[in-house]
Amino acid sequence: MLSPDALRMLDTTVWLRSGDKAAQRLHCSQSTVSRNNVETLALFDLALERVRGEWQFDGDSTLLFMERRVHQFKRLQRDPDSHPLRIEANFWAAPAFLDPLPQGWEGGVWDHVGMERPLQLLRERVIDAWIGSYQPDLPEHDPELAVVDLCRTPVHLVAAADHPLVGRSGLTDQDLDPFPSLALPSGLFPKTEAVLRSHGLWQNRVRMKRFRPELWQGRTEDQVTLTYASSLALQAMPGLVRLDYDLGLISGEALVVRRDLQHQPSLQELKAWLVHRCESLAGQFPDLQLAAAA
Template identity: 50%
Template sequence: MSRQIRAALKLFELRLSRASSHLELLGDPALLLAERAVHQQARLRGRAPLRADATYASGPWLLSTPPEGWLVGRFDLPGLHRPLQLLRDRVIDAWVGSYQPDLPDADDPEWWVLDLLREPVQLLAAPDHPLAQVRDLRVGDFEPFPSLALPSGWFPRTEAVLREQGLWSDPVRIQRYDPSCWEGRCADGVTLSYGQSLTEALQPTTVRLDWDLGLITGEALVVRRDLMDEPAIQQLVEHLQQQARLVAGRFGDVELML
């Protein structure tokens, strides 16, 4: 731990915990949160770059070249809890998620969610998977094969849909998104995975199976509702909508949501 971090912890009377996959602060965070609110207001007024992040699927397509005045993260935050907590604590100012139907509802009092793109989720496998060339698959055909699953409760609605089909059976321990922990798991020739046109274009190592999951995903901007009318946020909205138009024009099954 650096001297600067130790000094900050002492100032705010906090401690760091390494008990989980992310460092967590212990103690009363009120003073720290107040400072973060001040820093966010400074960023919104152009005194420092604003901060955006996205999923591994959204980021490369929609934020590879962010608008002026914005910095972006590494597009590797997994799940929903961590990015939403960073938004809630005003550490980041905007996030583009890919997790329909598990993103907050449109009328959520805390979050403003703006849909950008929508596309079907595909069941994927290695090209040499035993089911790769089989047509008219049935649910029972999946039982002999492991299928990737993220930690229970991360995406409850998505998890429920896939479990009903005999999928979501092989848990993956993941702290940051890494292709080898997700798409790369199909390289064993038996593990089933999930994806969509945007992820397939980034990791073209799988094939689609002849099965309709009945599951829709999509890219959406998520910000705190109390920030939705800020000019800097609306500038980001315009940029994302322009990028979304380009992406939708590239893929036949990606629908523009404007």
């Protein structure tokens, strides 16, 4: 059996995308991480390769995934010698829900664009939980993953504070037509994309593999480009304000975990922590509503 420390070095490298960052997290040298990872990969006859900026395994990962299952179970049991549990979130959910982190948990990179990579990390047991912030597009009836709704909130049309439409009431589609609007690559959020396209929005594609403020809300500094945000997201995007236009789009936050682990006490404790955070946030943001499941 692979030692917990050896697997943690490899998985932290994969999760944080960097041996240097893994070494900082684990309080050791980068050379120690690199040497360990070479030995672990050789043990399983695997190699690591970069695919669209993320580490992926080349080879048959079956035995490695079996090891991960054992090590994940130990983390969840909170054994005295076990490592922290692992949670990922996006750039606005992290400060809203995970500052500070709940006891016994460690956080991720907070900059994934889309859902593909966080869901992969969950399926492959690299991480133990993800706060999914794209409720219309989160997986439904997935045999491996359970989605626990925490709260719901409208998605607003927003723009720079000096945009020509700021302060105007009763905006219509015709009012929006002259202005460009941001979009991510097609297919990342198909349901959300369809709603926005129905309003003539989601036009100018932004190509970014990781969230970068200058490539998203920074694009609105031209004083004409429109974008979208919930009240929680606006907290992380200073300088943007809501426009008086109803997108008819409801999103929110959800806890996503592996279905076979959702009743583990550690994950139930996490859910209670996040529900408590939602209750606090609801007092700050009137348009945030607790989900029935919470």
